[in-house]
Each structure stands twice: as C-alpha cells, then as structure tokens.
Amino acid sequence: xxxxxxxSKVMLGLGFLFLYVPIVCLVVFSFNDSRSVxxxxxxxxxxxxxxxxLVEDDAILSAAWISIKVAxxxxxxxxxxxxxxxxVLARFGPFRGRALLRGLTTAPLVMxxxxxxxxxxxxxxxxxxxxxxxxxxxxxxxxxxxxxxHITFTMxxxxxxxxxxxxGFDDSLEEAALDLGARPAxxxxxxxxxxxLPAIMSGWLLAFTLSWDDVVITQFVAxxxxxxxxxxxxxxxxxxxxxxxxxLATLMVLVVALGVILSAILMRRQEQRRKREEQMAASx
Amino acid sequence: xxxxxxxALQANETGRLxxxxxxxxxxxxxxWTEYVLRNWxxxxxxxxxxxxxxxxxxxxxxxxxxxxxxxxxxxxxRPPYEPVFDFRLLEWSEKxxxxxxxxxxxxxxxxxEPLYVSSWxxxxxxxxFSTVMCLLLGYPMAYAIARSQPTYRNLFLMLVxxxxxxxxxxxxxxxxxxxxxxxxxxxxxQWLGIIDEPLAMMNTSFAVYIGIVYSYLPFMILPxxxxxxxxxxxxxxxxxDLGAGPIRSFLRITLPLSFPGVVAGSLLVFIPAVGEYVxxxxxxxxxxxMIAKLLSDEFFLNRDWPKASAVAIVMLLLLxxxxxxxxxxxxxxxxxQRK
Numbered sequence: 052x053x054x055x056x057x058x059s060k061v062m063l064g065l066g067f068l069f070l071y072v073p074i075v076c077l078v079v080f081s082f083n084d085s086r087s088v089x090x091x092x093x094x095x096x097x098x099x100x101x102x103x104x105l106v107e108d109d110a111i112l113s114a115a116w117i118s119i120k121v122a123x124x125x126x127x128x129x130x131x132x133x134x135x136x137x138x139v140l141a142r143f144g145p146f147r148g149r150a151l152l153r154g155l156t157t158a159p160l161v162m163x164x165x166x167x168x169x170x171x172x173x174x175x176x177x178x179x180x181x182x183x184x185x186x187x188x189x190x191x192x193x194x195x196x197x198x199x200x201h202i203t204f205t206m207x208x209x210x211x212x213x214x215x216x217x218x219g220f221d222d223s224l225e226e227a228a229l230d231l232g233a234r235p236a237x238x239x240x241x242x243x244x245x246x247x248l249p250a251i252m253s254g255w256l257l258a259f260t261l262s263w264d265d266v267v268i269t270q271f272v273a274x275x276x277x278x279x280x281x282x283x284x285x286x287x288x289x290x291x292x293x294x295x296x297x298x299l300a301t302l303m304v305l306v307v308a309l310g311v312i313l314s315a316i317l318m319r320r321q322e323q324r325r326k327r328e329e330q331m332a333a334s335x
Numbered sequence: 336x337x338x339x340x341x342x343a344l345q346a347n348e349t350g351r352l353x354x355x356x357x358x359x360x361x362x363x364x365x366x367w368t369e370y371v372l373r374n375w376x377x378x379x380x381x382x383x384x385x386x387x388x389x390x391x392x393x394x395x396x397x398x399x400x401x402x403x404x405x406x407x408x409x410x411x412x413r414p415p416y417e418p419v420f421d422f423r424l425l426e427w428s429e430k431x432x433x434x435x436x437x438x439x440x441x442x443x444x445x446x447x448e449p450l451y452v453s454s455w456x457x458x459x460x461x462x463x464f465s466t467v468m469c470l471l472l473g474y475p476m477a478y479a480i481a482r483s484q485p486t487y488r489n490l491f492l493m494l495v496x497x498x499x500x501x502x503x504x505x506x507x508x509x510x511x512x513x514x515x516x517x518x519x520x521x522x523x524x525q526w527l528g529i530i531d532e533p534l535a536m537m538n539t540s541f542a543v544y545i546g547i548v549y550s551y552l553p554f555m556i557l558p559x560x561x562x563x564x565x566x567x568x569x570x571x572x573x574x575x576d577l578g579a580g581p582i583r584s585f586l587r588i589t590l591p592l593s594f595p596g597v598v599a600g601s602l603l604v605f606i607p608a609v610g611e612y613v614x615x616x617x618x619x620x621x622x623x624x625m626i627a628k629l630l631s632d633e634f635f636l637n638r639d640w641p642k643a644s645a646v647a648i649v650m651l652l653l654l655x656x657x658x659x660x661x662x663x664x665x666x667x668x669x670x671x672q673r674k
Contacts, residue, residue, distance in 0.1 A: 055581050056482065062475035063491070069472070070498050070552065073509035076519055080512065090517065136385035143378065148386070155389040157662045161603065163610020163654070165627040166647045169634065170396030173644070177399055203392040206385070211665075235377055264502050267612050270631075281504050288508050288617060292515070300505040307500045311493065 074304060081297035101298040108295060110283055118263055118280040121194055125201035126259035130251055132202065133209025133258070138243070140210070141217035142225075159207035168271030171200045175272060192274030200272045201262040208261065209254035216250035217243075249318075256310075397651070404441055404644035441645035451629065451646075458626040459653075461540065461615075462608035465547035469604045470597065472548065473555035477596075478589075480556070481563035492560065499553045507546050507617050514542050514618065542618035543625075547608050555600040561668075562596030563589075595664055602661040606654055626650060 082097035083090075105111065136156050140149070159167065175196050182188045224246070228238045244251070266281035273282065287293050445451050480491045498506060513519045514536040521533040536542055566589065574584035612627040619625065624632070626646065634643035 055585060056479075059475040059479035059482070062472065063479035066472055066476040066552070067494060069549065070494070073506065073513055073549070074498065074501070076512055077505065077509040087517075090522065132385045132388055135381055136389075139382050139385065143382065146382065152382075152386055152389070153666060154662060155393055156385075157665050158658060159393065160665075161606040161654075161658055161661055163607055163612075163627060163650065165610050165612050165630050166400075166651060169630065169643060169647050170400045171392070173399045173403055173640075174392065174396040199392060203388070206388075210385075260500055264504065266504055267627075281502070284502075284504055284508070285613070288504070288511070292508075292511055296505070296508060297512075300502065300508070303505065304501050307497070311497055311500065315493065 077297055078301045078304060081294065081301040083294065086294065101294040102302075105295050105298045105302075110278075111280065111295070111299065114278050114280040114283040117194065117277060121197050121201060121279060122259045122262040124198045125205060125262040126255045128198070128202040129206040129209050129258040129262075130255045133206040133254060134213050134247075134251055136206065136210040137213030137217060138239075141214045142222060156207050156210045159204045160211070162204075164265070164267035165271075167204055168200070168268040171196075171203070171268065172271040192272060193277040196272045196274070197269055197277060197279065200268050201258075201265065204265075204268060205258035205261045208257050209251075212254045212257065213247055213250050216247045220246065400644045400647050403640055404648050405439065406641045406644075407440065441642045442649070444642065445645055445649055450624075454624050454626045454629050455653075457623050458609050461543055461547070461625065462605050462611075465544050465551070465608050466601050466605040468544060468548050469551055469555040470601060473552055473600065474559060474593075474597070476552075477556045477559035477563055480560055481566075495553050495556050495560075503550055504613060506550060507614055510542065510546055510549065510618060511537065514545070537618065538620055540620060540623075543611075543615050543620075546614035546618045547604070547611060550614065551604040551608065554603040558599040558603065559593065559596040562593050562599075566592055595667070599661065599664045599668070602657050602664075606657050606661065609654060610650060 080091070081101055082099070083092055084095040084098035084100050085092035136152065140153060140156065143149075172192075175192055179190060182190060225238050225242050228242050229235070233241070264281060266279075266285050269279050269282060270285075273279065284296055284299070288296060476495075480488060480495070483491060511518070515521070516533045516535065516537065518537075520536070521530075524530045525533065570588050570592075571584055574588055579587065610627045611625065612631065615625045615628055630643050630646040630650075633639050633646065
C-alpha cells in the first residue's frame with residue numbers, strides 16, 4: 052500500500068511539473084526585454100515591451116475580435132442544439148434512430164480535426180455549387196461557415212455535459228409538474244433548465260474555448276479575409292518563436308486562471324448555501 | 336369524403352408501403368403543414384432539430400468526401416473537378432462504349448506510393464507510443480488523485496483541467512521555447528555542466544511524443560480518475576486480509592476494475608493523435624510527414640481534392656473500429672449513471 056501511495060504521489064508531482072513548467076516559461080519570457088524567448092536579458096528585464104507591441108498589432112487585434120464573435124455565436128448555437136440533443140438522449144425513451152443520434156453526437160469528440168475540416172469544406176463547396184446553379188446566389192466562405200463548423204463540433208461536448216448532468220438526477224420533479232398539468236414546454240423551461248443550468252453554463256464556456264482555440268477546422272472552412280486569432284498565431288509561430296505571442300499567451304492564461312478561480316469560489320458559495328438550506332429544511 | 340384513389344389503395348392491402356400511399360393521397364402537398372401540426376408532437380420537433388443539424392453538417396459531408404474521393408484529378412481543372420451532385424456511375428466514352436465512371440485511382444495511389452505508406456505507419460507508431468506514454472504517466476496521477484484526501488481532490492482535478500482551458504496552440508508553442516537548440520532545457524543542462532553540446536530535440540519524433548503527451552494528458556487522466564474514484568476499497572482490504580501484497584492486489588483487483596477507464600482514456604488519446612496536425616507541424620520532423628499533414632498538403636498545395644478525400648476516407652476506415660469501441664464504453668458510462 053505504502054510504496055504504491057508514495058510512487059503515485061511522486062508521479063503526481065512530476066506530472067504537475069510537466070504540465071505547468073512550459074506555461075510558466077511562456078509567461079516568464081513574455082517579460083523578457085530581448086528578441087529571444089529563451090535567454091533572459093538581466094540588464095533591462097522585466098519589461099512590458101512585448102505587451103506594448105501586442106497592443107499595437109492590428110492583425111492580432113482584429114483577428115481576436117473575429118475570434119470572439121465566432122466563439123460567442125458558435126457557443127450559443129452549440130448550447131441550444133447540444134442541450135436539445137442531451138435532453139433527447141437522456142430523457143426521451145427509445146425512438147427510431149436513437150442509436151444513430153447517439154453515434155452522431157459522440158463521433159465529433161474523437162474525430163481527427165483534418166477529417167472534420169475537409170468534410171465541412173467540401174459540404175460548403177457543394178452548397179455553393181447548388182446555390183449558384185439553382186438560385187444564382189453567390190456566397191463566400193467566412194465567418195458564417197466557420198461558425199457553422201464550430202457549432203457542429205462543439206455541440207457534441209455540450210451534449211455529453213448536459214446528458215451526464217441529466218442522468219445525475221431522476222425525472223420525478225418533471226413528472227410531478229406534468230401530473231400537475233404543466234405543458235411539456237413549460238416543464239422544460241421552469242424545471243429542467245434551472246436544474247441543468249450549471250451544465251449549460253459550463254457547456255457554453257467549453258464550446259467557447261474550443262471554438263476560440265480551433266485552428267485546423269477553421270483553416271479549412273475559412274475564406275479570404277476571415278482570419279481568426281489561432282490562424283494568425285499559427286502562421287506566425289511556424290516562422291519561429293515570437294515574444295509577442297508569449298505576451299498574448301500570458302494574457303490568455305491570466306483570463307483563464309481568473310475565470311477558473313472565480314467559478315470555483317462561486318460554486319463553493321452555492322454549495323454552502325445549499326447545505327445551509329438543507330439543514331434548515333431538516334431542522335424544520 | 337376521401338379521394339377515391341386513396342380509398343382504393345386502402346381497400347386492397349398495399350403492404351408495407353400502404354401508409355405512405357395513403358399519406359401521399361390524403362394529404363397532398365398543400366395539406367402537409369396540417370398533417371405535421373396534427374401528428375408531430377413537440378417531442379418529435381425537439382428530436383428533429385439537433386438530428387437534422389447533425390445529419391446535414393456531419394453525416395452528409397462524409398458522403399460528399401466519399402463521392403469526391405472517386406473523382407478524377409486533372410492538373411488543369413478546377414476543384415472539385417466534377418459536379419458533386421452528378422451521380423451517374425456509367426457514361427458513354429468517345430468511342431461509344433459504356434464505361435464505369437468511378438475512379439479508384441486515388442485509392443490505388445495511396446497504397447502504392449512509398450511516401451503514403453510510410454506516413455501511415457509513422458502516424459500509427461507515433462499515436463501508439465504517445466498513448467502508452469500518456470498511460471504510464473496518467474495512470475499513477477489519476478490513482479494518486481482518486482486516493483487523495485477529498486479536500487485536495489477537487490484542487491488536483493482543477494489543476495489537471497486548467498491547462499485544457501488554455502489555448503492548445505499556445506501550449507504546443509511553449510514547447511518550442513523549451514526544446515530548441517538554444518532553448519531553456521538545453522541552456523539549463525549546459526549551465527549545470529551535464530552536456531557540452533546542445534541536444535537536438537526540436538523537429539524530432541521525441542518532440543512530437545512530448546507534445547502529444549502534454550496536450551492529451553488531461554484526456555487520459557479524467558476517464559481514469561472517474562473510474563478509479565468509484566472503486567470499492569473494501570475489496571483491497573479483503574485482499575490484504577487474505578495475504579495479498581500491495582503489488583498483487585493492485586494487479587489482481589485495481590487494474591482489472593479500471594480497464595474501462597484505461598480503454599476510454601487510451602482511445603481518447605490514440606484516435607486524435609493519429610490525425611494530429613498542429614503538433615507535428617510545429618515540433619515534428621520535416622523529412623517524415625504524418626498523415627494529416629499529407630492530407631492538408633495534398634489539398635492546399637497540390638489542390639488534389641480527390642486524393643485528399645481518399646486519404647480522409649482511409650483514415651476514417653482505420654479509425655472506425657477504435658471510434659466504435661470508444662462509443663461503446665462512453666455510452667455504457669452514460670447509461671450507467673442513470674441507475
């Protein structure tokens with residue numbers, strides 16, 4: 052028992068070192084006052100030189116704006132579709148085609164991105180052909196196609212989150228409401244949605260992050276002039292290391308860390324309140 | 336009063352298609368909305384919305400890829416080289432002979448060109464060994480988290496998930512700074528006097544392994560943790576009472592019980608790793624491509640859409656078995672939660 056514990060603890064420590072040392076390096080060298088991101092310039096560092104450069108970088112800023120728009124739209128779309136799919140899979144009884152739906156919602160989780168990207172692009176090209184042939188309409192690939200592609204691969208994650216949350220408690224509350232005469236739509240919005248709201252929120256955040264982060268699928272379905280932030284970063288990083296990217300990464304790590312800490316505090320507070328209420332209910 | 340045709344059709348049994356005929360005759364196009372409103376409950380509509388979306392934007396695209404993979408590439412034409420919605424399989428050639436139009440040239444090429452064969456083998460090798468390394472690192476970590484004090488458990492889990500929320504691309508980028516010839520690792524090792532010459536780590540398979548293990552480690556740890564956490568620890572006590580040593584009880588009890596977690600975690604790493612594009616492009620070898628890079632080069636550089644589609648189809652066929660095994664375990668997990 053003991054050796055096992057010690058060994059696994061040592062591995063846990065090493066694993067966390069492995070996970071966090073690169074991020075720490077990334078952050079530290081963003082304050083380096085030198086073109087190099089590996090050799091610390093002791094004379095003038097730390098400096099905010101690269102942050103200043105970042106704020107003046109129009110390509111990155113406009114790409115970031117596009118990315119935010121795309122991520123917010125796709126996260127919202129993915130939450131609607133993913134919640135419906137999760138609800139169907141967790142609550143609706145067997146229906147014809149359920150197995151296919153289950154397959155279609157889990158496949159995007161593991162599908163290699165190049166395949167999804169290629170297939171989406173070919174779909175859009177075919178749609179272009181169709182629209183041009185039948186309606187004479189011309190449409191260009193851009194933010195809309197990127198958003199559709201992102202909704203499709205992120206809704207799978209939302210579905211899993213919502214489905215497992217719904218599976219976590221039984222449907223007695225919903226049944227009670229139905230027995231009392233509420234219509235299904237009302238039951239959904241008044242009972243089910245409040246119950247799974249944490250899952251919906253974390254699903255939205257997950258979808259936002261995945262969309263914000265995606266480079267491969269986006270590269271396939273993007274058109275000219277719709278460069279998202281990961282595409283800009285990817286093309287710069289391919290040319291070599293770039294301290295501006297370090298500065299950008301530091302800001303993003305900061306936002307994520309703040310968000311996670313904030314949500315942890317909120318969740319803990321909610322938990323405490325629930326416990327208190329339960330105690331009060333128990334004591335009568 | 337029903338139209339006579341419908342009544343006639345209803346009168347003599349029309350077999351399985353009977354309802355369809357009656358439907359068509361009874362509710363002609365103008366009255367479809369009425370039919371939908373009357374017979375489609377809200378439930379069906381709720382099923383239909385996500386279903387249609389996934390069919391149109393996930394399933395149909397694969398059929399289009401399949402279709403284009405059979406098209407013929409010509410250096411002069413414009414992609415996709417033939418109308419996508421042309422489903423004629425036969426056509427009259429110039430000599431007036433009916434010939435089969437399907438081109439399997441792209442597939443033939445895939446299995447004969449040494450470049451392709453070596454990329455396939457290399458991708459599978461890289462994915463396999465990174466999965467093994469992920470497992471070797473992730474299992475003890477998941478074990479330690481699952482057996483730690485409940486107060487620390489959430490903190491540890493948060494620390495595992497936190498990197499996942501930060502940009503994947505930037506985390507891979509971070510390794511460039513570490514692995515370069517004048518990177519942090521080499522500098523530290525040289526400063527310590529362990530090595531004289533910098534180790535060449537960038538643009539090697541080693542760098543790709545590191546990148547994949549680093550990026551996919553949370554995917555290995557989380558399913559393993561959720562499995563290990565549920566184990567009944569009294570089993571281990573019983574084994575101890577009966578005289579089994581720690582290693583024996585681990586091998587005979589914990590490891591077999593955690594098998595579903597091992598499978599789920601390994602597949603979550605292996606399947607995307609086979610088709611990994613970003614990590615090998617940033618860290619990997621330049622003389623040996625992985626299959627995803629080859630696909631995108633074929634598509635973007637050579638503009639050979641049929642061949643790129645054929646690569647995608649073959650990749651999908653290779654991964655279909657692992658994907659189905661993953662889905663099986665995933666669904667078992669989700670359905671088990673209901674009870």
